[in-house]
Structures are given as structure tokens and as C-alpha cells.
Amino acid sequence: xxxxxxxxxxxxxxxxxxxxxxxxxxxxxxxxxxxxxxxxxxxxxxxxxxxxxxxxxxxxxxxxxxxxxxxxxxxxxxxxxxxxxxxxxxxxxxxxxxxxxxxxxxxxxxxxxxxxxxxxxxxxxxxxxxxxxxxxxxxxxxxxxxxxxxxxxxxxxxxxxxxxxxxxxxxxxxxxxxxxxxxxxxxxxxxxxxxxxxxxxxxxxxxxxxxxxxxxxxxxxxxxxxxxxxxxxxxxxxxxxxxxxxxxxxxxxxxxxxxxxxxxxxxxxxxxxxxxxxxxxxxxxxxxxxxxxxxxxxxxxxxxxxxxxxxxxxxxxxxxxxxxxxxxxxxxxxxxxxxxxxxxxxxxxxxxxxxxxxxxxxxxxxxxxxxxxxxxxxxxxxxxx
Amino acid sequence: xxxxxxxxxxxxxxxxxxxxxxxxxxxxxxxxxxxxxxxxxxxxxxxxxxxxxxxxxxxxxxxxxxxxxxxxxxxxxxxxxxxxxxxxxxxxxxxxxxxxxxxxxxxxxxxxxxxxxxxxxxxxxxxxxxxxxxxxxxxxxxxxxxxxxxxxxxxxxxxxxxxxxxxxxxxxxxxxxxxxxxxxxxxxxxxxxxxxxxxxxxxxxxxxxxxxxxxxxxxxxxxxxxxxxxxxxxxxxxxxxxxxxxxxxxxxxxxxxxxxxxxxxxxxxxxxxxxxxxxxxxxxxxxxxxxxxxxxxxxxxxxxxxxxxxxxxxxxxxxxxxxxxxxxxxxxxxxxxxx
Numbered sequence: 001x002x003x004x005x006x007x008x009x010x011x012x013x014x015x016x017x018x019x020x021x022x023x024x025x026x027x028x029x030x031x032x033x034x035x036x037x038x039x040x041x042x043x044x045x046x047x048x049x050x051x052x053x054x055x056x057x058x059x060x061x062x063x064x065x066x067x068x069x070x071x072x073x074x075x076x077x078x079x080x081x082x083x084x085x086x087x088x089x090x091x092x093x094x095x096x097x098x099x100x101x102x103x104x105x106x107x108x109x110x111x112x113x114x115x116x117x118x119x120x121x122x123x124x125x126x127x128x129x130x131x132x133x134x135x136x137x138x139x140x141x142x143x144x145x146x147x148x149x150x151x152x153x154x155x156x157x158x159x160x161x162x163x164x165x166x167x168x169x170x171x172x173x174x175x176x177x178x179x180x181x182x183x184x185x186x187x188x189x190x191x192x193x194x195x196x197x198x199x200x201x202x203x204x205x206x207x208x209x210x211x212x213x214x215x216x217x218x219x220x221x222x223x224x225x226x227x228x229x230x231x232x233x234x235x236x237x238x239x240x241x242x243x244x245x246x247x248x249x250x251x252x253x254x255x256x257x258x259x260x261x262x263x264x265x266x267x268x269x270x271x272x273x274x275x276x277x278x279x280x281x282x283x284x285x286x287x288x289x290x291x292x293x294x295x296x297x298x299x300x301x302x303x304x305x306x307x308x309x310x311x312x313x314x315x316x317x318x319x320x321x322x323x324x325x326x327x328x329x330x331x332x333x334x335x336x337x338x339x340x341x342x343x344x345x346x347x348x349x350x351x352x353x354x355x356x357x358x359x360x361x362x363x364x365x366x367x368x369x370x371x372x373x374x375x376x377x378x379x380x381x382x383x384x385x
Numbered sequence: 386x387x388x389x390x391x392x393x394x395x396x397x398x399x400x401x402x403x404x405x406x407x408x409x410x411x412x413x414x415x416x417x418x419x420x421x422x423x424x425x426x427x428x429x430x431x432x433x434x435x436x437x438x439x440x441x442x443x444x445x446x447x448x449x450x451x452x453x454x455x456x457x458x459x460x461x462x463x464x465x466x467x468x469x470x471x472x473x474x475x476x477x478x479x480x481x482x483x484x485x486x487x488x489x490x491x492x493x494x495x496x497x498x499x500x501x502x503x504x505x506x507x508x509x510x511x512x513x514x515x516x517x518x519x520x521x522x523x524x525x526x527x528x529x530x531x532x533x534x535x536x537x538x539x540x541x542x543x544x545x546x547x548x549x550x551x552x553x554x555x556x557x558x559x560x561x562x563x564x565x566x567x568x569x570x571x572x573x574x575x576x577x578x579x580x581x582x583x584x585x586x587x588x589x590x591x592x593x594x595x596x597x598x599x600x601x602x603x604x605x606x607x608x609x610x611x612x613x614x615x616x617x618x619x620x621x622x623x624x625x626x627x628x629x630x631x632x633x634x635x636x637x638x639x640x641x642x643x644x645x646x647x648x649x650x651x652x653x654x655x656x657x658x659x660x661x662x663x664x665x666x667x668x669x670x671x672x673x674x675x676x677x678x679x680x681x682x683x684x685x686x687x688x689x690x691x692x693x694x695x696x697x698x699x700x701x702x703x704x705x706x707x708x709x710x711x712x713x714x715x716x717x718x719x720x721x722x723x724x
Contacts, residue, residue, distance in 0.1 A: 116698040174696030177603045209571045307568030315517045
């Protein structure tokens, strides 16, 4: 589902605005909604807002600069200037509202000399963040104003993002139990999983070689909104667990499934690049898009690159790259992508179209044999034998 | 001349001539089989004679094959301190040469006995394939070699006492090592665990392999149980594994204490961790080492590499602990190593 700072700010301010105008009839609502949209776009400062709202707005601007613009800036001077601007906005944000935890977190992320330092900050600050956010959410609910439920939910989002960041940083730092526990805490709090914590959880279970834990996670989360087929994170985790249980046939099936769900998948897998993390939250991408696979592959590198191997790809990386279908498709993808660069986009040929997520409905059918006996249980489900 | 049959066959892996000692035992036992009945005194005399000169007694094809390989495997396992002073080029050449010698000896052994387990195992290990492929090949090979039979714990209590079972035990140990290399940690745990059941005295050092796997899987209960099972006798492996595990569990004061334990146990431990050296692949077992030595800790650091790579800030943290870089530097200086 993913977070989007601008959209979230829009939602919060629209609630503020509609309450301010004390509307009740639907014609009035529609007219005022249009007015709100115009004002949001053209005269933002004049909208009714608290200091907390202003702080959020400044933070949203800052993280948009860092996450959406900075990756594309080439000149070092320009990058430096952009970072300075973002830091200015973030500093102003926290002085307006020290409880703007997204801004606090973003400032620290920018300034932390090491991953370890940022991890430590996230770990130490988690309880306080939740306390404050939950207080604010309670306040909103108690007011019983219009849309207070939605507002309360939005006010918890900074805490969700904090814990989600903790989970993903713990994973990268090699702290898998901590990553798993943080992700599971989020899932317990928010069964809708707006933070997509199940993605990080899947990777953590795979790193812990916990087949039982992974399958339990899948059973609990597979019927998520807009997710007709297994996502790439779950697929990587399942592929890894299968290979480690010496079931290469199953691992290969899952790998080939990824190729059928995601466009130009083979090319992405063969590149296995790391992309910068979003400072606000995981970057919002279209489900089952090429971008999503790029993101998932980057996060899954901790899983794919482990193990000693001759060329530095890791055990699972090498397994993927050696697969004949991956190699064949990667070559096809590369030709197609080059052609698109020179000739411009053209309709994808029938042979290169992925089947896409609808070919793998996971609501009705039992995807990956979850309800039956699994190769992943038995010996490998126990931690000691 | 001894009148008692030596009860426990020699050839402990710690011995520098482990394979050749084992060979002498095999030869003597085969000869005894063919010349029963034989008194204990006669067997002792036979064994001594075989240890002196195998020639007259070396008739069984499996022993003739093993004889091609045993001296080469013993030689490969010896430390080569002179390597440290070779140029990079010369070093690369000499390790390639050693590997070629092992491969050639294995080929000679297989010509005589195509089922020679040790020859098959080292040939597989020397394939230029990915760790997980070598692992798979070793697992398939084991299934073929065992043909559905299980290794049995003999009445005397240790599987190591049966010299003829040792090749299969070494094969299993090779699987445990490769599983760790391939980052298949539960496989490594399970295989090492089977060997610990077969070898209660842990002649093959599988508790070290289990310690690393438990640490990587953040299984503190398993780690502790293992530690207790071996009476909390630490080693470079268990101390390093414990430190990494506690770091991963974010128990930083305990990790600092564990690190101190690691640093104090082996000579040059700080240097070994901050300046990892190349360790030649095990063919199929760890090289001979003296407990507490620098050589031992270099092996532990090498085997722990897949774990440490997963914890990117670990080494930086180690280097920032008090006295660590000083210890490493002074060790390097004392040995004339680069730092």
C-alpha cells in the first residue's frame, strides 16, 4: 500500500478544512472539496492548519526533495544544495513540532555516520514515538469530530513508519530476530499492513531459515488488498527457503513464477542492483511493476548475496543467474530495452508480455501448498536436530 | 614390544600424520582378517611392522588406493609458515600446485578403487563450482556411497574407533563445512549434529561448526545447550560465534564481554579478525593446529566469514573497542606482518 507524504498531508488538511467549514450536505461537500483542492495547490499557507500540520508540510517537502529529486541530481554542488535545503526544512519542522517524528527521523538519517548509529537511534526512540503518536490519536478520537477515526489512523502513521524503518534497518544490520519482531509488532497493530511490514518480515524469516514462521506469515497476510499474486519479497523468501531445504525444483518454480509476474524480471534479477532507500518510507511503487521488483531485489540482496561464491553474487544470486530461463529472458529483455531507448516505447510483443499477477490468483487457490504438508517443515522447521 | 592390542586406533585428526596412521591401521586390520586367528600380541607386532613398512602387508585394493592419497592429504594439512613471506604471485602459484597435487593423487587412487570415498570427496571439493553446487554434489555422492545404510555408533562409543568408517565421517564433515560456506545454516547444524551423535568426543570439531550456525541463526538456546554439552570449554570458534550472536541480538554489553573472551584466548586474535588471511580450502578437514595458536584463530575467522559479512557494522565495532587495534598492531609487528 505504501506511504506518500503529500497524499497524507492532503488527507489531514482536508479533514481540517471540512471541519472548519462545518458542512453537512453532499452538494456543499463537493463544492468545498473542489475549493480545498484549489487552495491546497495554490494557496497552501492560507489553509486552516495547526503547527503540527505546518511541521508535517515542511517535512513532506523535505522528504520529497531527498527521495524523489536527489537520486536524479548529477552535479555534486546541486546535490549539496538540495540536501542543505532539505535539512533546513526538516530543522524548521522539528522546531515547530518536536513530535513530528518523520522529520526527527529524517534529520538523524541524514546525519548518522553509520547504519549502526541510525539503527540505535530507531531502537532507542521507538517507545517514545509510539507513546506520543498514540496520545495524539486518542485526542483525535475523543474529540468525536467528523472523520476522527481517519484522523486518528493518520496520526499513528509516523509511528508505523518508525517501526518499519527499524525493521528494515535491523535486517540490513544483520539483526534478524529484531527485524522480524518489529515487523510482527506492526502487523499486530495494523492488520491492513499499510507499511507493508510483511515484506520485511518475509526476508527476516528467510534469513532465520524459519520455514514455519514464513508460512504462518503467508497464511496471515496473503489476502492483502490489491495483491492477487505473491509479491516479490515473499517469492524471494520462499525461493530461499526451498533451496536451503534442498528442494531446488520448488525454488526454480518460484523463480520462474517471478519471471511470469513481473515485466522484464530477468533483466532486473541479472542486474541485482542496490537502490537508495526512501528516507520517509519505502518508495511507493505500482504493485507488480518493474519498479517494484527493482525495489524488492534491492531489499532482498541481504538474502541473495549471502554465502561464499566465485563471482560475488552469493548462493541464491548465483542460483538465479545460472537458471537457463533467466539467462534467456535477460538477453531478450536487454534487447527490448535497448530498442526502446533508440526507437521509443513500442507495444510489447506477445512473447515478452508477462502473464502478470492475475494469472496467479492467491485468494481462492492454495498458492505454494500452504494448507497441505510442506517441504519447508519437518527437519528444517526445527532449529536443532 | 607391547603385548596389549592398542584399543583405540590412532590417527586422531590432531596428529600431523593422521591419514598415514589410519592407513597403517587399515592395512593391519585387513591383514588380520585374512590371517585369523591372531593373538593380541601378534596384532601389536603386526601393527608396529606395518607402521615401519607397509609394503609386505599392502594387498587390499581400497588400502592401495588410500595409500596414494594419505601422504598427500597429510602434507596438505600441514601449516606452511614460510608462505607468509612469498610474493602474491608466488603464493598463488604454490597453492595452485598443492591443490593440483591433491587432485592428481585422488585420480590415482580412483583408478585403483573407484569407490575411494576420500578421493571422491576431495575431487568434488576441487571442482570449480559454486559452494551450493559442491554441497549438492557431496550430498548426492553421500547417498550413493551409503546406499541407504545409516552410519552406526559402534559399541565402543565413538564412531571414530572404526577406521573403516572414517572416510564416511569425513565426507559428512565436508558437507557440514560446505553448507556453512553456502549459507545453508540449518543444513550445517543438522549435519554437524549427526556427527556429534556419532562422535561424542567430537574428533572432527563439529561443535565449532554448530556454534557458528547457532550464532548466525540467532538461536541462543541452541548455542547455550551446545556450550553446556561440551562443558563450556571455549574455542576461537565458540568465542567469536558468541560475540557475533550477541551483537546480532543487540546485547551490546554482553557482546563486549564475549569479545574480550575471544581476544584473550588465542594469540593474535585481534589481528586475525581485523586482517583476515587467506585460508586454503579444507581437503576435506581443517588443517592441524595447536589450540590457542594464531593458526587456530585464522581458521575460525575464515569459517565465520559468511556470518560476519551479514553483519556489516561488526568489524568496525570490534576495531573501535578499547585496545583492539593496538593489540593487532603489536602482534603484526612481533611477526613482521603488514598492518
